[in-house]
Amino acid sequence: MKKKIVRIKDIAERAQTSKGTVDRVLHNRGRVADDVRERILAIIKELNYEPNLIAQSLKSQRAFNLAALIPDPNLDSYWEAPHNGLEKAEKELRQYGVRITKFIFNSHSDTSFIAKAKEVGREHPDGLLIAPIFYKEALPFFKEWAEMGIPYVLFNTQIEHVNPLCYIGQDSYRSGSLAAKILRFGLHSPGTVLVAHVNEDISNSAHLITKEEGFRDFFKSEQLEDTFKVISNEINFPDEEGPDKQLDELRKQYPDLSAIYVTNSKAFEVAAYLEKNALKDIKLIGYDLIGRNQQYLNKGIIDFLINQNPLGQGYWGIHQLANHLIFKKEIPAIKFLPLDIITKENLDYYLDPQ
Amino acid sequence: MKKKIVRIKDIAERAQTSKGTVDRVLHNRGRVADDVRERILAIIKELNYEPNLIAQSLKSQRAFNLAALIPDPNLDSYWEAPHNGLEKAEKELRQYGVRITKFIFNSHSDTSFIAKAKEVGREHPDGLLIAPIFYKEALPFFKEWAEMGIPYVLFNTQIEHVNPLCYIGQDSYRSGSLAAKILRFGLHSPGTVLVAHVNEDISNSAHLITKEEGFRDFFKSEQLEDTFKVISNEINFPDEEGPDKQLDELRKQYPDLSAIYVTNSKAFEVAAYLEKNALKDIKLIGYDLIGRNQQYLNKGIIDFLINQNPLGQGYWGIHQLANHLIFKKEIPAIKFLPLDIITKENLDYYLDPQ
């Protein structure tokens, strides 16, 4: 029962024609009589022909220049991981002619984003991976890229109605619900639960709102609204200061504060505050395995982290582009990455995957 | 700054010789004068030659017959996932000539295991993936296979000192600690915690003991031994009966039983008991996303499941063999898969990965 591999030549023989003709049918290059075309198509189906990708890419030798429009990891270490993911994917796909050019912008500066986005257009890449953290500023570019026929994959931040090839990242709503579920598991007595948006421009970050919704809806759907009061707050402060003032204020207002959910990777800021004030009983959950979060996770001040798998986002983003451009596979419009729950005990396994 | 891809021909030209000679150097086929050999080696290093895997595998066309010695998924649905992982890997690697023959044994019958293991030897596969759930019975075969030069990859059950190419699975000790950490997070008041080994022959399953150790050591290292009493029990019963009698007994003995850790995929048996007796306050954690566990997870009776990623175990097992046999890569002796924590909220993402 050994399946013989079907080649173009086999099809040609069976159809009593030449491999050149079969090739034209396969690639819709035209110049084939309709009846022959039908015959060949039937045989292709019958023999269940699958092109040999190896031979294919050996021949074509085409260069695929991909662009990656992503924030500077030096300014926010969260972005280190996507860079690594990109590079990992590039290594694997170099054989297939994939080259990646990085366009790195300042995550605090929309003008820097715009400048780099313009550069991307000038480069005319074959595909684009983008972390569209500036929602409003990104919109016009999507139109531009679509017109230029450049397929783009979004990651990290989901934006509706801009028709990307694919979005890669987490389901923010579910992510919020999951955080709620875990915190609730650790909460015994009634109290106040804080959703903290730390140092982030909420108006331009729809996904943080979605996380909060998911979080709140968990408590609603489990009929826990009487037991736990969910409040939310934007906590903004300059780098040197820390969130002390705002959190002091909140604790005064809600003395029964028993858990904090930080919606981005800045849980360490809150953790530092909790440590300083020896608030051992306030549960804390946040996002992302950046160095400072790991420290507090290991100390037991952060209880859980949800991993957004930023490395995987970069990695899969490039792979989706390759699947589309090189392997002509169908791409799902959304690829949700798992919501990994991280504690001190399983941290290692998520740090340097595969 | 475009890196030019270095071919054998390039090396040959630079060394003023022919590609045939370079090829002999590359493959240690001998028949090359020492000085030429040195020269070529130097150039290979200098130009940083990396063989084009695509061209390589196009040419070689070799068939790799792999064998998989695994339990029957019809008798224990846990084993469905590894089968799927195997098939997924086979699909990806078919291009490279990989074919897998499955040798399926009855997970309740050591004689069936032995019979199938003998069959494997007769087939002389190029590589073997095995779930060695019968420790004692498997030992002599490892020796046999080693003598035959068949590399074998272990998965699911780690066995020391049998010199496999690689072990793929979870770190059982850590796994136990993780379970403890999660349960502890949800435990408020002092009480008894049960480690339940359900319907499993402990004497032949070292990894269950290791899990228990990890679990107990967590409570020790966190100095919680005074607060929580950890007991363990083998709960064995015929399929029709259920664990009711044993659990009733245990609850009588330990009225403050507040959490149960099931060390294998049989948490659903305990969950059924808890549901029947409306024991909402006993926390329950177990392993694996098999159908019946999922039901109780969604009902909220099982609080958390730890995913052993059985699909991934099969998938990576085959890939490790391929990496060794086809791509001649270095294989790490142990590949620990992540300890995924699963709740109702993130279950979906782990059901059909990628």
Next chain:
DNA sequence: TTTAAAAAAGTGTTCGAGCACGCATTAAAA
């Protein structure tokens, strides 16, 4: 009917590595 143009079909080279084969040179055996 002839001729040109268009359409259809076929041929042959290429990609990079593997490997069989064969030739040439040198060393060892007769």
Next chain:
DNA sequence: TTTTAATGCGTGCTCGAACACTTTTTTAAA
């Protein structure tokens, strides 16, 4: 010295698909 073997090295075919190029056939125009 001749024969044989061993060693060193180069040539050329192969894998399957892509595509440029050529040849054959069909159709339309003269």
